[in-house]
Amino acid sequence: MVAKSHGSFMKVGNLGFPRIGAKRELKWALEGYWQGKIDENELRSRTASLRLKHWRLQQEHGVTCPPSNDFSLYDHVLDAAWMVGAIPERFNPEPSLSNYFAMARGLKEQPPLEMTKWFDTNYHYLVPEFEAGMRYSLTDPKVLNEFKEALAQGIHTRPVLLGPVTLVWLGRHIKVEPEDVLAGILPVYVQVLDSLGELGAQWVQMDEPLLGLELSPRQVESFRQSYAYLAQHRKPHWPRCLLANYFSPLRENLGLALELGCQGLHLDLVRGAEDFEPALAEVPSGMVLSLGLVDGRNVWRTDLAKAQALLEKAQARLGTDLLEVAPSCSLLYVPYDLRLETQLDPRLKSWLAFSVQKLDELTLLAQGIPPEVRAESQRSLEERRNSPVVQNPEVRRRLAQIRPEDYQRRSPFDKRWPRQQEHLRLPTFPTTTIGSFPQTAELRLARAALREKRLSEEAYQSLLREQIAQAIDFQEEIELDVLVHGEPERSDMVEYFAEQLEGFAITQHGWVQSYGSRAVKPPIIYGDVHRSAPMTVHWIGYAQSLTSKPVKGMLTGPLTLMKWSFVRDDQPLQDTCTQIALALRDEVKDLEAAGIRVIQVDEPALREAAPLRPKDWPEYFDWAVKCFRLATSGVADATQIHSHMCYSDFNSIISYIAAMDADVISIEAARSQMELLEAFGEGRYPNHIGPGVYDIHSPRIPSVEEIIQLLKKIERYIPLEKIWVNPDCGLKTRSWAEVRVALKNMVLAAQAMRARG
Ligand code: GLN
Numbered sequence: 231m232v233a234k235s236h237g238s239f240m241k242v243g244n245l246g247f248p249r250i251g252a253k254r255e256l257k258w259a260l261e262g263y264w265q266g267k268i269d270e271n272e273l274r275s276r277t278a279s280l281r282l283k284h285w286r287l288q289q290e291h292g293v294t295c296p297p298s299n300d301f302s303l304y305d306h307v308l309d310a311a312w313m314v315g316a317i318p319e320r321f322n323p324e325p326s327l328s329n330y331f332a333m334a335r336g337l338k339e340q341p342p343l344e345m346t347k348w349f350d351t352n353y354h355y356l357v358p359e360f361e362a363g364m365r366y367s368l369t370d371p372k373v374l375n376e377f378k379e380a381l382a383q384g385i386h387t388r389p390v391l392l393g394p395v396t397l398v399w400l401g402r403h404i405k406v407e408p409e410d411v412l413a414g415i416l417p418v419y420v421q422v423l424d425s426l427g428e429l430g431a432q433w434v435q436m437d438e439p440l441l442g443l444e445l446s447p448r449q450v451e452s453f454r455q456s457y458a459y460l461a462q463h464r465k466p467h468w469p470r471c472l473l474a475n476y477f478s479p480l481r482e483n484l485g486l487a488l489e490l491g492c493q494g495l496h497l498d499l500v501r502g503a504e505d506f507e508p509a510l511a512e513v514p515s516g517m518v519l520s521l522g523l524v525d526g527r528n529v530w531r532t533d534l535a536k537a538q539a540l541l542e543k544a545q546a547r548l549g550t551d552l553l554e555v556a557p558s559c560s561l562l563y564v565p566y567d568l569r570l571e572t573q574l575d576p577r578l579k580s581w582l583a584f585s586v587q588k589l590d591e592l593t594l595l596a597q598g599i600p601p602e603v604r605a606e607s608q609r610s611l612e613e614r615r616n617s618p619v620v621q622n623p624e625v626r627r628r629l630a631q632i633r634p635e636d637y638q639r640r641s642p643f644d645k646r647w648p649r650q651q652e653h654l655r656l657p658t659f660p661t662t663t664i665g666s667f668p669q670t671a672e673l674r675l676a677r678a679a680l681r682e683k684r685l686s687e688e689a690y691q692s693l694l695r696e697q698i699a700q701a702i703d704f705q706e707e708i709e710l711d712v713l714v715h716g717e718p719e720r721s722d723m724v725e726y727f728a729e730q731l732e733g734f735a736i737t738q739h740g741w742v743q744s745y746g747s748r749a750v751k752p753p754i755i756y757g758d759v760h761r762s763a764p765m766t767v768h769w770i771g772y773a774q775s776l777t778s779k780p781v782k783g784m785l786t787g788p789l790t791l792m793k794w795s796f797v798r799d800d801q802p803l804q805d806t807c808t809q810i811a812l813a814l815r816d817e818v819k820d821l822e823a824a825g826i827r828v829i830q831v832d833e834p835a836l837r838e839a840a841p842l843r844p845k846d847w848p849e850y851f852d853w854a855v856k857c858f859r860l861a862t863s864g865v866a867d868a869t870q871i872h873s874h875m876c877y878s879d880f881n882s883i884i885s886y887i888a889a890m891d892a893d894v895i896s897i898e899a900a901r902s903q904m905e906l907l908e909a910f911g912e913g914r915y916p917n918h919i920g921p922g923v924y925d926i927h928s929p930r931i932p933s934v935e936e937i938i939q940l941l942k943k944i945e946r947y948i949p950l951e952k953i954w955v956n957p958d959c960g961l962k963t964r965s966w967a968e969v970r971v972a973l974k975n976m977v978l979a980a981q982a983m984r985a986r987g
């Protein structure tokens with residue numbers, strides 16, 4: 231049992247709370263504001279109530295000093311850039327709300343900051359742009375205001391700052407060196423820390439998750455110099471600094487983190503369990519350790535006994551006063567409150583913890599776990615381990631029986647291609663799309679009506695048939711070569727499969743912020759995955775029945791289904807992924823048996839699911855690639871397998887992509903102006919490839935000439951007989967008006983390339 235010190239309990243920390251709100255209040259407020267339905271005052275007052283509600287809730291659930299400035303109207307990285315005045319030339323520097331949103335969402339003539347995934351999460355941040363000659367100053371004192379706002383309600387918070395080194399190195403540096411940017415922004419950090427001290431802040435949380443990556447010598451130096459600068463300017467009234475690392479172990483950077491002169495260090499003991507012993511051994515006396523024992527990235531209840539054992543070990547070394555229990559990272563990445571789920575299987579529900587429940591777990595750990603609670607926790611874990619809804623002997627048996635040849639297509643690509651051509655008879659520069667066509671308002675409304683039982687299943691299905699028929703007609707009319715059915719039946723490329731696969735559960739309210747006002751509801755993989763019936767054959771088969779051209783079957787790949795879900799933590803990821811791959815393998819074979827000759831298995835998450843340190847990649851890619859091959863290798867040589875990946879940093883992973891051995895891959899390329907093609911050039915990629923020639927992220931419609939120019943550029947890197955012509959990604963977010971013209975232009979461009987003779 232955790233001993234009390236001076237009659238007080240151990241501190242419960244929290245690194246951040248979900249900002250979207252239990253009922254996605256933030257989303258509705260933001261969208262209302264953007265649509266002009268509410269004004270700035272109303273937006274501010276609604277978001278202030280949301281913050282207050284969350285602070286109170288955290289206090290009620292035991293958090294000693296809840297975080298502030300973890301809230302954001304759009305994104306905390308944008309907030310940090312905005313705080314220091316890193317406002318690119320193309321935007322208005324006046325610190326108004328509309329100028330803030332302009333950076334996030336763009337203006338008619340100004341593209342917004344680029345958006346990219348935050349480490350290996352599904353949260354997107356806006357990439358700061360640091361330009362030469364930028365003058366940095368405290369542009370928005372939001373961090374001070376939120377501290378004051380809470381204080382006015384009698385709540386003492388611990389402000390969260392994105393650390394200067396992570397902020398700068400995650401940004402783009404335009405004609406300027408990161409070191410110079412740091413020199414420019416550090417005085418702003420000094421000013422903020424000084425002001426927070428004046429306001430009475432005791433601690434700040436300084437997030438530097440860059441510390442979990444493989445650092446270059448320059449980055450190490452940035453850490454040393456930046457924190458030396460802060461230490462030099464430190465005044466006695468400044469808050470103490472809790473340096474926070476998460477998502478990946480500190481490992482070789484532990485020494486660096488301990489030497490930066492911070493008064494506390496947060497460890498992610500879920501993903502960085504290996505840091506525990508070395509940190510205990512090396513922590514300088516007097517430094518506070520925040521132990522991230524409760525998983526901030528997943529939804530399972532904590533093994534309290536295991537967490538308590540670690541805590542006791544730390545306590546024996548350091549005593550209670552210098553310890554704090556915390557989630558592994560901010561709770562931004564997990565849903566809000568499990569109590570909102572009324573339709574989950576009660577067994578599954580009893581194994582889960584969302585944000586609020588995680589706070590309760592922390593409080594239990596800090597205060598000492600009563601024996602009956604501990605016993606119940608053990609019982610629950612035990613039950614989950616042995617439950618028939620988790621364990622499926624049939625799935626296990628299949629897994630054990632996988633043979634090496636199950637990972638291999640029958641013949642190498644050179645032999646497969648001619649067999650595919652015998653019946654596909656594709657021209658050079660074959661044209662296709664990535665899968666989805668515009669998800670029209672009609673479709674979304676119909677789906678909502680179906681959910682609320684205002685629309686019958688028959689009426690919905692007939693709408694889907696209509697949409698598919700229209701999509702097929704259109705594609706025939708513009709003379710595309712490989713058609714798609716358009717995915718009208720899918721609200722989401724993961725949820726659609728999760729709803730049909732055993733071992734996956736869907737929540738009602740398990741929303742997690744993706745960016746700005748957007749949230750996603752990841753499924754939960756809780757048990758052995760298998761397929762009880764075909765999932766896509768009906769719709770793809772219908773589409774194929776309408777045309778003599780090949781229709782491409784569309785599946786989401788094993789890795790992507792896993793990465794965009796909450797995944798079980800009771801077996802290696804590789805096993806879970808292999809189970810999904812086996813289920814997909816059956817689907818692929820069923821599609822083939824139904825006469826579908828081209829099948830695409832999308833893996834847009836392959837790269838982002840990789841460990842954060844490239845040193846750990848070979849092991850990961852080995853099983854990830856095998857899972858793709860297991861899913862796709864059961865077919866005849868004459869069946870053509872496609873894959874799609876939408877990101878552009880292929881350089882370091884090209885050999886793994888090649889090892890997937892898809893007949894054709896389509897990749898995102900339009901935005902990067904084909905720069906990435908160098909990675910694929912000179913025979914580094916052996917099979918066929920379709921670099922996107924239409925940037926679907928923008929409403930701009932590319933002209934025929936523009937696409938021809940892109941194709942000519944592609945030809946410089948890739949032999950022309952291997953080039954496919956397709957957009958960057960699915961078209962679901964675009965309008966039919968745009969898509970009609972853009973795809974027509976794309977086909978005309980391909981035809982012009984062929985006609986050169
Ligand atoms: N087939 C999917 C679509 O077209 C692929 C989406 C993706 O790559 N994210 O929508």
Ligand code: ZN
Pocket residue numbers: 664834874875876958959960
């Ligand atoms: Zn894509």
